[in-house]
Amino acid sequence: MTIAPELQFCLLTEPLIRYRRASDGKTVCANLPELFVALAADEVRDYPALRPHQRHPWHAFLVQLAAIALHKAKRTAAFETTQEWRDVLLALTPDDPDGAAWCLVSPPNRPALLQAAVVGESVSDWKSESFAADEIDMLVTSKNHDLKGSRARRSQPEDWLFALLSLQTQEGFLGAGNYGISRMNGGFASKPGVGVAAAGFPGGRWMRDIAALLKRRDQTVKEHDLQGDDGLALVWLAPWDGLDSLLFSKLDPFYIEICRRIRLRCVDGEIMSVGAGSKAARIAAKKLNGLTGDAWTPIDVEGGKALTITANGFTYKLVSELMFSGKYQAPAAQHFDHSTNGDSLVFVTQGVTRGKGETKGYHERRVPVSPKVQGLLKKNQKADLELIAGQRITAISEMRGLLRYALVVLFESGDVKDRRQANKVHEAKVSKFSAPFEEAEDARFFSDLYEEIEAADPSAQRLGWFLGLVERAEAILKMAFDAGPRNGIQKYRAQSAALSRFHGGLRSDKFRIPDLVNYYRQQTAKHQEETSDHA
Template identity: 30%
Template sequence: MEKRRNARNAVHTRARRCDVDNESERFASMPFALFPFRVGGEAMSHDDPWNLLTAPLIRIHTDTGMTRASLPQVLAGLGEDRIEDFPGLQRHQRDPWHLFLTQLATMALDRQGLRDPCQNEAFWRRALLELSHGEASAWRLVERNLESPAFLQTPWPKSRGAPSAQLFSSDALDALQTAKNHELKSARNDGMEVDLWLYALMSLQTTSGYSGPGNHGIARMNSGFGSRIILELVRNERWSIRFCDAVRRLFDHRQVILQGPNRWGYQRGGKALLWLDPWDGTNSRPLAGLDPSFIEICRIVRLFHGENGRLVAAKAPTKRPLLDAKAMGGVVGDPWTPVRIDQAPPKALTLNENGFTAEWQRRLLFADGVELSPLQSPIPDWSESCLLTASVIVRGQGRTDGLHFLRIPIPAKARSWIFGNKRASLNDRTKAAIQAAGEVERSALKPAVLAWLQGAPEQLSFDGPTVHWWKKVQGGYTRAWHVRLFPWLWKTAERSEQEAIHLWQGMIAEDARRSFRIGIETLPSPSAQRWKAYVTAECILEGAMRNRMRLIHKSESREGTHG
C-alpha cells in the first residue's frame, strides 16, 4: 500500500506542476465555453451524443465510484491519476486499450510541441480534433454521413452499396475468435452499453490477424496467422502510472526511429489516424509518410442503429490489407512488439499455443536473441520494483489458440542487475535452471508416471494412449516450477553458481515428487499390477533424480579443479 501511495503521489505532484506550466495554460485559456463551434464546415456541440470528444460514453471507475467520461476526460483523468479502471473492458482488450490511448496521446502532444501527458480536458479536446484535421465525424461512433469517417471506421465505399446489419453484438465484432470461449461467450453482449462497442471496434481494428478471405490483418504482426504481442516493463499496472510512463518512453522511441535509418519512411507529423481517408479494400498503402505511432485499421466496418434502435455493425470484405507491409514480417517499428534477431531476416515474434513458456520468458527478460525497445526498459529515475508484462492472442489457421499473459515481478535490486552488468550471468543461470527442470521431467518424472500408468512393463511405451494421461501431470509440474523460477533467481543472484543450482535442484525435486504423488492418486493403473507399478515408478523417479544431481555435482567438481 505504501508503494502505491508513493506512486500515486508522484503522479499527483506532476499533475499540480502541469497546472502552472505556461504551455498548458495556453490551452487552458481557450474559450471552450463557445461550444457549439464549427470545424471543417460542420458543427460539433455538447449535444452530439455519439462524439467521443464531447459525449460521456466511456464508463470509468474513480475513487468515488463509477461515472462516465468523454475521451478527453479519460486522457485528463489518466494524467491526474483519477481513473481506477474501465469496467467495460474485457481481459484481452486491456493492453490494446492502453496502447491506443498511449499512441493517441503521444501524437497529439507531439503536434503541440509538448511531451507531458498531464494536460486538462480542454487541451485534449482541442489537440485530438487537430489530430483529425478538424474532422469531427472521425470521433463519432455513429456517423450518418457514410462519405465521412467515423471513429475507427473508414468512409463506407460507394461501390458496396448501403450497409446492412450483419453483427448484432459487440462480441461478434471483436478480434477474439471465441470458438474455445477463453472465458468469453461469443455474442453475449446485447449492445446496451456503448463502450462495449468502442472496445470491440478498437480490438478488431488494432489487433486482428488474417481470418479468411476478405478479412486481412494488421501490419504490426508477422503474417496473417501471427499474433500481436504486447510487451512492456511497468512500475505497476495502475492505469495512470503505466500511461504516463509509456508516453514518456514512447517519445524516446520515436526519436530513435526518426533519427535512425528509418527504413519505413515515417515522418514526424505524418498520417496518424488511418481511418480518415477513404479505402475500398482493393489497394494497399505504403508505410512511408505515416507517423511512427500511427493508429491503423484493418477492416471496413460501420456502426449504425438497427430497427430496434440498438447498435449494429455492417462489414465489407477487403481484397488487400490496408498497409503494404507483408515483406516487413511485422518489423514496423512498433515499440511493444519484440523482434526476433536470431534469424534472418528479423521478424516480429510469434508464439505458438504454448504461449509464454519459461524459455520465452527468459529470452524476453534478458533480450536473448530478441530486440527490445525503450518500452521494455526502465526510466533512469525509477527506484522501485517493476513488472515485465505481456499479453497475446495466439492465432492458428481459422482459429484462436489461446489468450496468454506474462507477469514477471522484478524487485528493485534485481532491476539494477538485469539492466546492468549482471544481465549475462543471470541469463546463463536461468538457462541452466530451465534445462535442469526439463531434464528432471524427461529422465525422471515422465518415465515414472508412465510406469504407473502402464503397470510397470519391462519396456515403457512413450507414444501409446497413456501419454494423454501423462500430460496432466506434466502440466502441473511445469506450472509449479514456472512459479518458482524467478523468485529463486532473485534470491540466489548474489550467491555462488554452485549454491544456487543446488537450491534449485532441491526445489524441482520437490515439485517432481508432488506431481508424482498427485498422478498416483488421480491416474489409473492396471489393478493387478498396482503395487508393483507404484514401487517401480517410485524407484525410477528417485533413482533418476539422484543420478541427475550426482552428475551435476561431479561436473561442478571437475570445473572447480580445472579452474
C-alpha cells in the same frame, strides 16, 4: 466546439467512457480529454466495460494517441487540462474541425472514429450487419471459440468503442476480403503486448509508455523507413474504397491503424454496424513480417519477424527469453531506462493466440521484477540473468524427463524393455502427472529465480532449489502410485522400481544437473565413510 446533429457519440465531448476512480472506487463517466487528465493524475483504477482481450488494444490506443498529440504540440509533458487535450486532439484532424473523425457515428462519406470514409458507394448496400457490439469484435468473441458472441444486445457506446478498437487494431486474416492488421507476423499470427509497467494503476504505465515512444521516435523512423512529421498517424482519416493499400513508408511511427471496412450507424437510438470486404489489405506490409516499429512487439532477431504467441501462451521459458536473452529485440515499452531506482515494476505480457479460423485463448502474465534484476536490466546486463534462468529451465526439463521415465516404469510394473514403446502406451497417464509438475514450476519460476539472484550466497540458494525440485518431483511420483499396479507383489515391485529409477537417474552421468549429481555422490561417499568408521 459544436457537434452537428448527424454526428453522434463524440469522444471529445461526450462522457462515453466509464472508469473506476482510484481514490474511492466510484464509477466516473468521461470523455477522452477528461480521461487523459485522470490518467495523468493516476486516478484511473480500471474500466468496468473492458474485456480482458481488449486491454492491450485500449492501452496501446491511449498511449499512441497521446504520443501523437504531444509530438505534434512539440512537448513531452502531458497537458494538465481537459480543454488543452481537446484542442490538441482536434488539431490532429484539420479536415474535420467539427469533430466527425472522433465520433462513433458520422455520415458515410466522412471519417468516423476508427472508420474510413466510404468512397463512391452507399453503405446501405453493405450486407454484413451486426446489432451487438461483440459481433464485430475480433475472432475471440465473434465465432464463439472462447467467449459466447452476440451477448451484448444492449450494447452501450463504450462497448462498441472497445469492440471496434479490438477489431481494427488486433484482428488477422479471416478469408477473402477480410484482411488483418500490419502490426503482426502474417494473417494467422497474433499481436502481442509486451512491456514494463509500474506496479499500480493504469496511469503510471500510460505515462511511462508515452515517454518511451517519444524518446525513440526518431530511431523508429530511421530503422523502419517511416515518415517523419508528415506521416499519416490516424489511418482512418484516409478515405478507402477497398481497392488499394496505403504505403507503409507514408505512415507516422505511432500510427493507429484500421484493417476492415466497417461503419457504425444509429437506428432508432441504437448503434448497429455494417461492413464490406476489401480487395486489398489497408496497409501494404505483408513482406515486413510484423517489423513495424510497434512499441509492444518483440522481434525474433534470427528469424527477422515479430513474436507470435502460441497456444502455450507466455510460459516461463518464453518470458525468460523475452526478459533475459538476446533472442528477442525488446520493444520500446520493455526498456527499463524510464525507471528510477526504487520503482516497483512488473513485466507485462498480453495477447490472443490466433490460428486458421480459430483462436486458442487469451494469454496474460504479469511478473514482478526484483530490485537487483531491475538494476541489471536497466544497465542491459543480461548475460548472468540469462545463464541462471537457462540453468533452471534445463533443470526443470531434465527433472520432468526423469519423472516421466519413472512413471513409465511404474505403469509398466517395473519392467521396461522398450522405453519408447512404453512411452507411447502410457502417454496419457504419464502426462496426467508430469504436466502438472511443470505447470507448478512455471508458476513459481520467477519468485524462485529472484531468491537466488538476490541471495548473499547464490550457490547455496541454487542447491536448495535443486533439492526442492527433487522433492516436488518425487512427491508427484508417489502420488501416481494409486494409478499404478494395485495387486500384491506387482504393486510393490512397480513402486520400488520406479523410485529406484528416479533416484538412480539423479546420480547418472547423463543427468544434466551436475550440481545435483555431485551432491548425491558426495552424500553417498559420506554415508559410506561413516558406515566404515562405525564398523
